[in-house]
Amino acid sequence: MAPEAHTDKVFDVELTALRDKLLDMGGKVEAAIAGSVRALIERDSSMAEKVKLQDREINRLEVEIDDMCRRLLALRQPAASDLRFITTALKIVVDLERMGDLAVNIADRAIQLNQSPPAKPFHDLVTLADLSEAQLKKALDAFVEKDVAKAEEVIQGDDLLDALYQKLFNELLTYMMEDSRVIRRATNVMFAAKQLERFGDHAINLAEMVVYMVRGTDVRHPHSRDVQQG
Amino acid sequence: MMRPQEVATTSELAGAKREELSGPKVVSAPKPAPTPPIEKTGTSETEQPKLRVSNLNAWYGKTLALKGVNLLVPPRSVMAAIGPSGCGKSTFLRCLNRMHELIPGARAEGTLLLDGEDLLSRQVDPVVLRRRVGMVFQRPNPFPTMSVRDNVTAGLKLNAVRGDHSQIVERTLKQAALWEEVKDRLDESALGLSGGQQQRLCIARALAVEPEVLLMDEPCSALDPIATAKVEDLIHELKAHYTIVIVTHNMQQAARVSDQTAFFYIGELVEVGPTEKMFTNPDKAQTNDYVTGKFG
Numbered sequence: 001m002a003p004e005a006h007t008d009k010v011f012d013v014e015l016t017a018l019r020d021k022l023l024d025m026g027g028k029v030e031a032a033i034a035g036s037v038r039a040l041i042e043r044d045s046s047m048a049e050k051v052k053l054q055d056r057e058i059n060r061l062e063v064e065i066d067d068m069c070r071r072l073l074a075l076r077q078p079a080a081s082d083l084r085f086i087t088t089a090l091k092i093v094v095d096l097e098r099m100g101d102l103a104v105n106i107a108d109r110a111i112q113l114n115q116s117p118p119a120k121p122f123h124d125l126v127t128l129a130d131l132s133e134a135q136l137k138k139a140l141d142a143f144v145e146k147d148v149a150k151a152e153e154v155i156q157g158d159d160l161l162d163a164l165y166q167k168l169f170n171e172l173l174t175y176m177m178e179d180s181r182v183i184r185r186a187t188n189v190m191f192a193a194k195q196l197e198r199f200g201d202h203a204i205n206l207a208e209m210v211v212y213m214v215r216g217t218d219v220r221h222p223h224s225r226d227v228q229q230g
Numbered sequence: 231m232m233r234p235q236e237v238a239t240t241s242e243l244a245g246a247k248r249e250e251l252s253g254p255k256v257v258s259a260p261k262p263a264p265t266p267p268i269e270k271t272g273t274s275e276t277e278q279p280k281l282r283v284s285n286l287n288a289w290y291g292k293t294l295a296l297k298g299v300n301l302l303v304p305p306r307s308v309m310a311a312i313g314p315s316g317c318g319k320s321t322f323l324r325c326l327n328r329m330h331e332l333i334p335g336a337r338a339e340g341t342l343l344l345d346g347e348d349l350l351s352r353q354v355d356p357v358v359l360r361r362r363v364g365m366v367f368q369r370p371n372p373f374p375t376m377s378v379r380d381n382v383t384a385g386l387k388l389n390a391v392r393g394d395h396s397q398i399v400e401r402t403l404k405q406a407a408l409w410e411e412v413k414d415r416l417d418e419s420a421l422g423l424s425g426g427q428q429q430r431l432c433i434a435r436a437l438a439v440e441p442e443v444l445l446m447d448e449p450c451s452a453l454d455p456i457a458t459a460k461v462e463d464l465i466h467e468l469k470a471h472y473t474i475v476i477v478t479h480n481m482q483q484a485a486r487v488s489d490q491t492a493f494f495y496i497g498e499l500v501e502v503g504p505t506e507k508m509f510t511n512p513d514k515a516q517t518n519d520y521v522t523g524k525f526g
Contacts, residue, residue: 006523077482079509079521216511 011076015085018068019144022089022096025061026140028054029096030133032103033199037129039110040192043118048107058100065093081213088213092143095202099136102195102202109188109195119185120175124168125193131161132196135203142210154207155219158200165197278346280305280443280473281326286340288321288330295321297497299340303490308465308474310488310505312481314525317494319477323445326475327363328356344443364441368448370428372420372435378403379416381431385439398438405467406434407460426453433461437468444468446476450483462487481521485509493517 006012032051039048069090072078078086113119135154142150169190176186211219279302288296296318303309311319324330325338328349342349349359372381380387382402383395399416403409408430412423420431429452436444446465450458465474465487478484484491485505492502493516501508501517512518519525 004524007525008523011523079481079485080512080518082522083510 014068014072014076015082018065018072018086018089021061021065021068022093023140023144025058025065025093025096026136026143028058028061029099029103030136030140032058032100033106033129033133033136033196036103036106036110037126037133037192037196039107040113040189041126041129043110043114045111045114048110048114051107052104055100055104058097062093062097065089069093084213084216088143088209092206092209095205099199099202102199105195106192109192113185113188116185119182119189122168122171122189124164124171125189125196128161128164128168128193128196131157131164132199132203135161135200136206139203139206139210142207143213146210146214148211148214151207151210151214155204155211158204161197161200165193168193278305279303280307280345281475282341282343282346284341284343286322286325286338286342288318288325288338289336290321290333291335295497296325296338299499301492301499301502303473303475305473306469306471307489308469308476308487309490309492309502310484311475311477311492311494312479312484313494313500313520315479316496318497319492319494320447321497322492322494322499323365323447323475323477326443326445327360327365328354329360329365331356360441361439362441363443363445364436364439365445366429366433366436366447366449368451370425370432370452372423372428372431374419374421376420377417378412378420378423378431381420382434382438385435399434402434402437403431405437405464406430407457407464408434426457429453430457430461433464441472443473443475446474448477448479450478450480458483481509493520495520 006015032054035047035051035054038044039051069086072086076082135157138150138157139154141147142154172186172190172193176183208218208220211217281303283299283301283303286296286299287294299318299322301309311322313319321330325342326349328338330336330338338350340350344359344362347354373384376384379395379399382399386395386398400409400413403412408427411427412431415422420428423431429449433449450461453461462483465476468474469489476484476487488505490502491505491508493500493508493512493514495516501512501514503512508517509521512521
């Protein structure tokens with residue numbers, strides 16, 4: 001019996017516009033991380049420059065979304081599910097913007113790496129990138145579809161991402177120990193891998209906020225909560 | 231036939247106490263714990279809900295207007311009843327001081343305990359009950375032939391409360407956010423006041439009588455935002471000593487003033503819970519739809 005639409009149709013239009021803008025921003029972050037990893041793997045510096053340029057658009061969207069949320073809070077005094085949606089938007093926009101910055105960091109490393117001879121190909125780096133990207137995509141899907149199960153998959157999926165990062169880290173260490181001439185290059189790759197690992201952490205933040213938005217329960221920091229209760 | 235408003239006005243007059251509201255202006259001894267006139271359960275009041283409503287049904291003729299309502303109102307708290315028109319929230323409020331039964335053909339069944347006493351019992355004199363459960367109405371209803379001052383003190387006089395009433399007049403009018411506007415015209419007719427002022431006068435009149443429970447039926451619907459804020463501030467002050475149940479169409483008002491919110495829909499209590507939860511994460515989809523403005 002739950003009606004989907006607000007009695008005040010304009011409010012619906014405003015909420016939809018906010019959601020669409022968040023998805024637009026999410027899509028741009030997806031493109032940024034894909035582009036930056038491609039710039040790294042395919043040694044494409046022009047692609048890296050493009051990622052850096054497009055980050056301005058992501059930053060602009062963050063400011064716009066913030067404005068929209070403030071306006072809705074002030075003028076609509078949203079409650080319950082609407083309130084949770086808007087406060088979620090305010091929080092995930094911060095993560096998305098940061099994810100865009102991480103993509104820019106990778107793009108910067110790509111530009112540096114592209115100035116020296118190719119390093120040994122790291123298949124795990126590609127896998128790590130694919131996984132991070134997939135985590136963001138799934139988190140955004142969970143947000144649109146209000147799908148808690150999908151959000152929980154994202155949260156659980158982080159273990160794999162961490163394990164992969166750790167594996168790559170060890171691999172790069174061994175590589176550097178074997179040949180000290182590659183340290184500079186390998187460190188850049190390691191840095192890029194770290195950005196991807198951080199990227200995955202932000203995807204988790206998104207997923208946790210989706211769970212909050214849908215269920216109203218805060219699933220962040222369960223251990224910290226235990227400390228408070230105990 | 232008397233209109234319910236007139237009847238209640240009379241009942242307000244019947245319920246006066248000698249103790250004064252404890253507030254910054256009070257010079258007399260602090261208000262003692264309420265001593266109910268009727269028998270009382272042995273349990274301490276702090277541990278018990280002020281009002282305990284069990285399986286309350288109310289009819290208008292053959293129409294069932296309230297269906298099996300169960301809820302508890304803790305002492306010294308504010309409960310807001312919200313819901314669309316015709317949902318039963320005003321009927322619920324009127325049951326709490328037995329005003330509902332004053333409407334021809336109307337009746338209520340169930341258990342309604344005030345400090346453990348069954349208010350619906352035949353042994354309970356509604357007039358005595360209404361000394362303890364006062365009411366402020368949606369439409370201002372000052373006594374038309376009385377001055378501003380006499381309106382405030384009417385209940386005190388009827389209950390033969392002696393002494394200087396001027397202090398009570400000033401204090402209650404200040405509490406009702408009306409003093410500054412009427413202090414120079416206390417002896418003029420109450421009908422000379424604007425609608426909003428009249429309403430605040432009625433709040434002052436209810437406060438002069440000092441009920442334990444104060445029922446408010448859309449008390450701010452005739453007030454401007456400043457006066458509304460003053461009344462809401464007053465509600466916050468009053469709940470230190472009194473139990474308040476307020477019916478309001480203004481959901482933001484419910485969110486601002488109440489500790490608990492009860493959502494009624496078509497005669498049923500859909501959900502009741504802490505106001506913060508009701509407006510951020512209610513359990514029922516119907517509640518969510520109502521507080522987000524999705525009811526057509």
